[in-house]
Amino acid sequence: MRATTIHAPRDIRVSEVDDPRVELPTDAVVKVVAGCICGSDLWPYRGENDVVPGSTIGHECVGVVEEVGDEVRSFRPGDFVVVPFDHCDGTCPHCLAGAHSACVNLGMTTSGQAEYARVTQADGSLVATDGMPDESMIPSLLALADVMPTGWHAAVAAGVREGGTVVVVGDGAVGLCGVLAAATMGAEKVVAMSRHEPRQAIARAFGATHVVAERGKEGAAAVKEITQGVGADAVLECVGTDQAMGTAFAVARPGSTVGFVGVPHGVELPVRRMFQKNVGLAGGMAPVRRYLPELLELVTSGRIDPGRVFDSTVALDDVAEGYRQMDQREAIKVLVRP
Amino acid sequence: MRATTIHAPRDIRVSEVDDPRVELPTDAVVKVVAGCICGSDLWPYRGENDVVPGSTIGHECVGVVEEVGDEVRSFRPGDFVVVPFDHCDGTCPHCLAGAHSACVNLGMTTSGQAEYARVTQADGSLVATDGMPDESMIPSLLALADVMPTGWHAAVAAGVREGGTVVVVGDGAVGLCGVLAAATMGAEKVVAMSRHEPRQAIARAFGATHVVAERGKEGAAAVKEITQGVGADAVLECVGTDQAMGTAFAVARPGSTVGFVGVPHGVELPVRRMFQKNVGLAGGMAPVRRYLPELLELVTSGRIDPGRVFDSTVALDDVAEGYRQMDQREAIKVLVRP
Structure with missing residues (x-):
């Protein structure tokens, strides 16, 4: 063949x-x-x-x-x-x-x-x-x-709930499916972190209520503003790089969980921050x-x-x-x- | 004063x-x-x-x-x-x-x-x-x-459930309280990893059904045997060292969560293993x-x-x-x- x-x-x-x-x-x-x-x-x-x-x-x-x-x-x-x-x-x-x-x-x-x-x-x-x-x-x-079950798994692992605020890090196909998953599960606010216009459009079509184009510290600050300083109830990490993981933990509220589905490449988990903020990590291969x-x-x-x-x-x-x-x-x- | x-x-x-x-x-x-x-x-x-x-x-x-x-x-x-x-x-x-x-x-x-x-x-x-x-x-x-709320937090974070199998890594006072927490929450098997006889005795008094004195790979093998090769439904990491964390992930079944409450010192989280096995981490300061x-x-x-x-x-x-x-x-x- x-x-x-x-x-x-x-x-x-x-x-x-x-x-x-x-x-x-x-x-x-x-x-x-x-x-x-x-x-x-x-x-x-x-x-x-x-x-x-x-x-x-x-x-x-x-x-x-x-x-x-x-x-x-x-x-x-x-x-x-x-x-x-x-x-x-x-x-x-x-x-x-x-x-x-x-x-x-x-x-x-x-x-x-x-x-x-x-x-x-x-x-x-x-x-x-x-x-x-x-x-x-x-x-x-x-x-x-x-791609869709993987985005779904990120949302399940992160504990997305009806009425909650969800941030999705990564605007690849998995991240977009994560947006769709979070919206389908009833999240009230779904924040897509994306700076590519065509992807932003799909994210909105999939149910994103907010798009944050900034990255790094500025991106985290934008999410903080959207969440009135509290941070997200659930975060979906859909990339697998150290930078994406860092952003995910930066925007997660204390007591929440980062659901990760990007195959990790060069990721060092911030264990002290996880401890101090009680932010968990769950997920993996869907x-x-x-x-x-x-x-x-x-x-x-x-x-x-x-x-x-x-x-x-x-x-x-x-x-x-x-x-x-x-x-x-x-x-x-x-x-x-x- | x-x-x-x-x-x-x-x-x-x-x-x-x-x-x-x-x-x-x-x-x-x-x-x-x-x-x-x-x-x-x-x-x-x-x-x-x-x-x-x-x-x-x-x-x-x-x-x-x-x-x-x-x-x-x-x-x-x-x-x-x-x-x-x-x-x-x-x-x-x-x-x-x-x-x-x-x-x-x-x-x-x-x-x-x-x-x-x-x-x-x-x-x-x-x-x-x-x-x-x-x-x-x-x-x-x-x-x-x-110490007791900290052991309890480890059990909550690890998702201890009635009828489940729980492994507690660490036989300090927090670990012993983790045993007590898991037993109180209705775990069917509670495995205390301890090689100190007085601590083993308290662990048993607190509800441990099994004591594993071995460490490292031998300890993990002993837990595997107790769990018929499956691994633990929930693991409590109550030390904070890299070795203890490694043992915790080694004995956790796929899809389970390690609840951690030991202040991390020199811990490098095994992110690839966590991804491949879908073993999460949750917890922190109680x-x-x-x-x-x-x-x-x-x-x-x-x-x-x-x-x-x-x-x-x-x-x-x-x-x-x-x-x-x-x-x-x-x-x-x-x-x-x-």
Whole structure:
């Protein structure tokens, strides 16, 4: 099949690789209808993570089940499914406790920007739609593979409550989905920290009541003003850098929690400040499957449209151009059509 | 008055200092009936915190109100009171949200090992007993000034629930109170990590169902066995060192929270592990006043007896001996009688 592969920093290609196949009886193979590029794909693209030359890249997709293993009970060829980037069995103690991203049989989608993807633990991982979705629903369904549940997880981890004030640090697709999550959960004030006009517009469409364009100390001061000097009831850290984490703790009110979902790179947590202010930290890799039933219902009922984060679409053959757009911040998030 | 003063590491004296007095109309002065030495007093004693030569030391006491300022409404001379080490107004946004230890009018007891102590924000801070308590109740009431609410805070921050498995890292007085808190909250398994026999005995008396004497990797392995490989539902970190924090994260199950109350010294939080395992961190300086009504009721009804952590009593004149006992781990916690 044709799949996106990475060979070195900034060297993205479309290569012919072996078709994924059912290797274990709990596997399924999905024919990809749409995949996309994740902010975390930019870490190896920018040389900030190691690259295994020639390896496939891309962990987000939706598609149609092509083949299932002998032990897969809940899905069959032809089903349209959302594929969580993190595969889980749904039956281990961690899954039963809602920590699906620490499943003892954890797996990952490894060829989401490709023609086919293998899904381990298909029964525990996949969620099917009622019949084939309308083409217009594809972006929002695709957003359920990672970016929307990740923003949702930040909001859950931060303890967002109805009527509260929430600050979202990061205006990437995850941050924007964090805004959407906080607004959907009933937060009264949702402050998006963003200085990019197109992203500010989506943040407002997703329910942001305030936009703070300043960064660092000035940004924190602006949030303090919005919160009458108190700080935010919940903060979503959706970047993963030390600067973003610093801003998150600077705007969090005493006793609140920073929910973090950006893969940490070079982050040093301010443990003394956390102690003195009683500001907690929770989150991590999103347990996507845990949230999918609720989020799928929100999407199919039209209550949320996270697919708006896709502002560019490329054919698989042009995937390198999609990486370039995201790297240059010309696109928020790029959808890839095999 | 006579008060404990510190002049250099290991140089503890009893000195004649000015009597505390009502400086603001919201102040009270308390005649100390009993004070005590805190594990955190050992940081300057051991030279790990800076010392201001000649400054008073000691932040825990109970006693009788001697004098109140003009604006103090709820207390009058003669009342027996528990004095939270952290004073708070009870009316600011942080107090109203339960984050009393971040009160905008935060104050601290500064002469708990002395004849008198000044309490700022008396109305918001103090809690009185019904009449003069029996002499036998003094240790448990004194424990409410800091050590018991601090252990309780660790349990609250860690999200201890009925039926859960809780690990307590640290067998100092706070850790032992954490065991008592977890057991009182209904945890089914309470694992005390302790290798000191007298402390193990108190831990068991406080409700520990398991004692793990091993440390580091062996200790974590022992906890894994107790929890059938899953890890603890909640972990209380009651030390403040990097090693203790490392152990706490090593035994926490995915999706759980480490509640921390040991003042961090040299702690580097394992942010990647926290992310990968979705293990959160919450806690900090205890909002003592928040818990006092509930804890006072538990003490006066005889349901808990946190005063058992005091295994040594010294007269104020012998306070240096008390520091020596705690430093040498000859005593768990030393009560000081002015």
